[in-house]
Amino acid sequence: MDIKKETVEIKGDRVLILINPLIYPLEVIYSAAYVFIDKTYVLLEGDIEKEIIVELRLKKTEGCERKQELEKIGREFLNELLNYAFYKKQSEKNGLIRQSILQRALAVDIPENPQSEIEEDEIEDFEDIENYIDEVIEDDIEDSEDLVLPWEDESDKLNNDEKSCAEKKIGFEFFE
Amino acid sequence: MGVLCDIEKNEIYISLNKEFYNIQAIKEAIIDFEEICDGELNEDIKNYTLILKLKEQNDLCNIGYEFCNYVLGLIKNEYLI
Numbered sequence: 001m002d003i004k005k006e007t008v009e010i011k012g013d014r015v016l017i018l019i020n021p022l023i024y025p026l027e028v029i030y031s032a033a034y035v036f037i038d039k040t041y042v043l044l045e046g047d048i049e050k051e052i053i054v055e056l057r058l059k060k061t062e063g064c065e066r067k068q069e070l071e072k073i074g075r076e077f078l079n080e081l082l083n084y085a086f087y088k089k090q091s092e093k094n095g096l097i098r099q100s101i102l103q104r105a106l107a108v109d110i111p112e113n114p115q116s117e118i119e120e121d122e123i124e125d126f127e128d129i130e131n132y133i134d135e136v137i138e139d140d141i142e143d144s145e146d147l148v149l150p151w152e153d154e155s156d157k158l159n160n161d162e163k164s165c166a167e168k169k170i171g172f173e174f175f176e
Numbered sequence: 177m178g179v180l181c182d183i184e185k186n187e188i189y190i191s192l193n194k195e196f197y198n199i200q201a202i203k204e205a206i207i208d209f210e211e212i213c214d215g216e217l218n219e220d221i222k223n224y225t226l227i228l229k230l231k232e233q234n235d236l237c238n239i240g241y242e243f244c245n246y247v248l249g250l251i252k253n254e255y256l257i
Contacts, residue, residue, distance in 0.1 A: 027255045034252040041241035042248055044196035
């Protein structure tokens with residue numbers, strides 16, 4: 001282990017964290033940095049193959065114990081790196097199991113060719129709708145034919161017949 | 177490296193390492209910040225260089241650093257962990 005170089009360096013109002021990219025991959029560094037963007041300003045620098053430098057500046061500039069706080073933040077960042085590195089390792093280890101569980105969960109009750117079934121259903125639905133529309137149109141035509149008939153003429157005829165009957169009756173009564 | 181502020185011109189100069197920051201995230205951040213500043217993006221061999229011209233007088237350096245955090249957040253969201 002290289003003990004000449006400090007992993008956490010405080011320079012003025014910022015703390016520099018020097019990271020070996022062979023130990024912590026870039027995505028782990030991004031994830032750890034993301035945790036700190038609420039309370040610090042984060043900048044990434046360095047060489048992706050040799051050494052990555054993470055620069056953290058506190059957002060709150062007040063307080064007389066800033067140096068201690070910077071160092072604390074730097075150490076917390078290292079812990080967070082370890083946390084995400086462990087998480088990544090575990091998720092890679094369990095990746096296959098997770099994938100197979102997910103596949104099994106999603107494979108339940110799925111028809112072999114759902115696309116064609118849906119299409120057939122849709123076609124049947126369309127046929128039903130077309131038949132229904134035809135029936136409705138036929139009914140409408142029948143109704144409209146009824147309405148088109150001149151009902152007044154018929155009623156007039158009826159009235160005339162009734163009148164003539166009545167007249168006949170009256171005439172008959174008179175003759176009697 | 178980092179963030180520089182020109183108070184007289186009301187401009188922020190940001191230099192971001194190409195190895196850690198991707199151009200799509202930077203462009204997206206410029207669009208998202210367009211209500212408060214106009215962004216100009218350039219690049220050299222190693223870095224993306226940005227000039228942010230603020231529309232109003234404001235806390236220059238903090239906005240610059242917030243911009244960097246925002247870009248980092250966009251990049252991080254591309255990863256699963």
